[in-house]
Amino acid sequence: MDLRAGDSWGMLACLCTVLWHLPAVPALNRTGDPGPGPSIQKTYDLTRYLEHQLRSLAGTYLNYLGPPFNEPDFNPPRLGADTLPRATVNLEVWRSLNDKLRLTQNYEAYSHLLCYLRGLNRQAATAELRRSLAHFCTSLQGLLGSIAGVMATLGYPLPQPLPGTEPTWTPGPAHSDFLQKMDDFWLLKELQTWLWRSAKDFNRLKKKMQPPAAAVTLHLEAHGF
C-alpha cells in the first residue's frame, strides 16, 4: 500500500483516538461485567473435573457390578438404554449447532442423566461408593447450574421439561438383574461420552466468546478510516 504523509498523520491521530477510547470498549473493560467468558471457562473446567471424578467412580462402580462389566473390553449392545440421551452425534451436525441449541442439548442431557444417576445412587451398596456417587451427583447438579448460568448470561431461556416426559427410574420386575446392570453400565458410559462432548462444546464456546483484543482494535481502526 502506498501511503502519503498526510495519511500517516491521519492514521496516527486515529490510532491515538482509538487508544484513548480503548478503556471504554466493553470487551476490554475488566471492571465491568465480565460477560459469559469466565463462566464458560469455569463450566469447561467443571466438565474436566467431573470427567476425572467419573473415571475413578466408574471403576469402583463397575467393580461393584462385577464381571463382565468390569472387563476393559466389555462392549454390550445398547439394550433398553434407549431412554438415555445420546451424546454421539454426527460431526457435521455438531459443528453446525448454534450456541443456544448446543447449551440446551447439554442442559437436557444432564438433567436426564442426573435423574438416572440418582436411581443408581439408591442401589449402590458400599458406603464409600454411595458417598462417591452422592458427591458426583452434587457435582453434576453443579454442572447443570453452571450451564443454566451460562445460558442465562447469554440470554437463552432454560428448556422447560415437558410434562410426562420427565424421565423416571423404573426398577420394575421387567428388568432382570443383569439387564439392570447393563442399564447402569450404559448410564456410566453415556455420562462419560457426554462429559467428553461437553468439554468440546464448552471449549468451542469459550473460543467463540473470547474474541481476541487485536481483532477489536483492527475493527476500530478500519472504522476510523
Place this chain on the structure above:
Amino acid sequence: NPESPVVHLGSNFTAVCVLKEDCMDYFHVNANFIVWKMSHFTIPKEQYTIINKTAASVTLTDVASLNIQLTCNILTFGQIEQNIYGITLISGLPPEKPKNLNCIVNEGRKMMCYWDPGRETYLETNFTLKSEWATEKFADCKTKRDTPTSCTVDYSPVYFVNMEVWVEAENALGKVTSDHINFDPVDKVKPNAPHNLSVSNSEELSSILKLTWINSNIKNVIRLKYDIQYRTKGASAWSQIPPEDTASTRSSFTVQDLKPFTEYVFRIRCMKEDGKGFWSDWSEEASGITYEDRPSKAPSFWYKIDPSHTHGYRSVQLMWKTLPPFEANGKILGYEVTLTRWKSRLQNYTVNDSKLTVNLTNDRYIATLTARNAVGRSAASVLTIPACDFQASHPVMDLKAFPKDNMLWVEWTTPSKSPNKYILEWCVLSDKSPCIPDWQQEDGTVYRTYIRAPSKGPTVRTKKVGKNEAVLEWDQLPVDVQNGFIRNYTIFYRTNIGNETAVNVDSSHTEYTLSSLTSDTLYMVRMAAYTDEGGKDGPEFTFTTPKFAQGEIEAIVVPVCLAFLLTTLLGVLFCFNKRDLIKKHIWPNVPDPSKSHIAQWSPHTPPRHNFNSKDQMYSDGNFTDVSVVEIEANDKKPFPEDLKSLELFKKEKVSTEGHSSGIGGSSCMSSSRPSISSSDENESAQNTSSTVQYSTVVHSGYRHQVPSVQVFSRSESTQPLLDSEERPEDLQLVDNVDGSDGILPRQQYFKQNCSQHETSPDISHFERSNQVSSVNEEDFIRLKQQQISGISQSCGSGQMKMFQEVSAADAFGPGTEGQGERFKTAEMEAVLDEGMPKSYLPQTVRQGGYMPQ
C-alpha cells in the same frame, strides 16, 4: 420469657409487681408494702414507684451484672418479709456482625470456614454457617460449642461451581448476618504436601542435585506451583529457589549452583498455580550430597632444609597444608609430589601424609604438588628449592607485626620485583615450649596478613558423667575457623565456687576424661583451641556429677541384704543347734520317766561294761540301780545329723499325719506328746517277748515323787534285736511319758537329754553292743525316726525291708488303711536320711501292762 428476661447490658430495666386483691385483704397489705430485692439485697425505696394500690415497680438503671435475681417481697403484718415472685435477669450484648469470613478446603476433606465473631456477648450465641449455590441451598453448618469461630460443612465442596457463604450469629438479643462471600471452592484449596521427596546427585555435574517428588492427587484437577527451599546440612537459614522457576505443575526439579561434595537438605510445598488458595504444608525434608569435584585449589606448599649436610646431600622436608573441605571438594585420596632437578628426569612421589622428606643434592630443584580426590587433581603448587649457594636478591623488608581486631597482623614492604607468593613463618615465643615454626602461604600481591589463630573455640559436651569422672568430647573445629593448625586444646573446668583447673590436651584427641571430680557437684567446663598464635574459648558447658556411681547403690544394697539374710540364716541355724539350751531356758523341764528307773542286765548275759561318764551321772542320785549303758564313744557327733534328724521329724510330721505317735512330742522344742492306741500292744508285745530275752530292772523311785508314776522296767538283750520288735514297747514308753509328764522333776534329766542329743551318740554302737542306753524322749524320737527311716545303714537292705514290714504291722497296726502310704514315706525318707543314727534298741517294759520276760 418474663421469668428470665434477657436485657442489653447497660440498659434500664423496669419490673412491676402486682398484688392480688384477695391476698391484699388477707394479709392487710398494699403496694406500699412491697420490698424489692436484688440477689438478696434490698433495693432502696427511692427506686420504687407505687403505681396504684396493687402494683409497684422498680427500675434498675444501667444493668451491669450479668445475672441478677430480682424478687418481689411484701411485708405482711408490717413485719414479716414474704417472697411473692422472682425472676432471673440475664444481661448481655447482641452479637456483632461476624467479620473476616473465609473458607479453606483441605484437599480430600470437607470445607471449613472461619470468622471473627466480634465482641463477647456474655450470652449463648449460636453461629450458623449458610452456604448455597445459585440454584441450590446446602445444609446449615452449626458451630460446636468449643469452636464458635469455625465450622466444617458436612459435604465435599464441588470445585468450579461458585458458592455463596455467610454466617449468622444469633442470641437472645438479636441476630446478625455477616457479609456474603462468593467463591469457587477450588480457589480455597490447600493441597496436600508433595510426598516422597528424594534427592539424587549427578556424576557429571558436581554442582547440581535433582529433586523428585510425587504430587498430591489434586494435580489432576488444578495446576500447581511450588516453593522449594534448601540449606546446607547444619545451617539454619533456608535458601529459596526463585518462584518463577517452579511456577508450573511438575514432579522434579534440578537445583543448580551448589557446592561440590556438600550435603544439602530440601523441602517443598505447593499451591494452586494462580496463587489462589493456600500453600500446602512443607513436605518432609530430604537430603542429598552433591558429587565430588576435583580440588579447586592447590595446597599451600613449603619446605624446610635440615641444616646438617652429609656428603653433598641435604635432607629436605617438603610440607603442605591440607585443603579445607570447600576447596578439597571431596575426599583427598593422596598427594602427588614431583621433583625435577635441572636437566634431569622427574621423580614422582605419592604421599598420603602432608609432608615428605627427601634427600637432595645441592642443586636447584623444582617441586610440584597436587592433591587428588576421586574426581581429579588440583592445580599444581610449584616450589623452587634453590641450590645450596643461592642468595635471595629481593628480601622482604620492614616486616612488622601488630595486634588488631583480636588478631595478630603482619605487614611488610613488597619488594620491587613482585613475587609469586609469600611464605610467612612464625613460632610462639614461650618459656614453656620451644619455638616450633609454623607457616602460612600468602598470595604474591598482598603486603599484609594476619596470623590465623582459631576464631572459634570448640564446643565441649559430656559423653558420660560418672561419680568422680566425666568423659568430655568435642568436634574438630571446622577448618574455616581454625585459622591455622590446632596445636592443643585446653580444657578449663571449675565448680561453682572452686578455682578453675586447666588441662592441656593434644590436638589429635576429640575426647578427654576428667578424673578426681567431686560427686554431686555442678561443674562448668569450657574449652579453648590454640594454634601457635593463640586460642579462643568455646561456649561453657555445665554438668553435674551424680551422687552415686552407676551400680553403687546396688553395690550397697545387695551386700546389706545378703548380710541380713546370712545373719538370719545363721540365727536360725544357731537356734537349731542350741535348741537344747533354748529349750532349757524357755520350756519347763520334762522329766523322762525312763530316767527314774535303772535298767539292769540279765544275770546270764554278761554285760559289756562300757560306762560313760554321763551314764554315771544319770545314776547319781537318779537311779537306784544302774543299768549297763553304752553310749557311743564318739559322742561328739557333728550337728548336721541333729539337724537332719530334726528335719526328718518335720518331714515325718508332715508326711505321716496319721501316725503321729512317734513324732510330735519328741523334739526338744516341742511339748506335744506322742500317743498311740494300745489296742495292738498286746499282740506286738507278745511278738517281741517270744523272740527276745530281757532283763528286768525295778525302779525304786525317781527322786522323791514316785507313787503316781508308773514303774518302768528296762531290759536289754545281748541278742540281736529288731527295731520293730522294740517298737511297741517304745510306744508304750511314750504313753508312759505322757502319763508321767509334769510329775517328775526333770531338770537333771533334761540336761541329760539335751546333752546326749547334742553329742548324738552314733547309735550303731548301741546295736553292736546290744546294750541299752538310757532311754529318754530324745532317744525315743530318734528311735522312731530310726524305725521309719534310718534302718538301712545298720541292718542292710534285707533287714530294712523287714523292719518296714514289721513297723507297719506292729507300730502302726491300728491304722491299717494307711499302711501302703506309710511304707512309701518310710522308704523315701530312708533314702533321704543317710546319716541317721543306726538303730538302737532301748526296751522299756510297762509294769503291769506288758512285761516281756
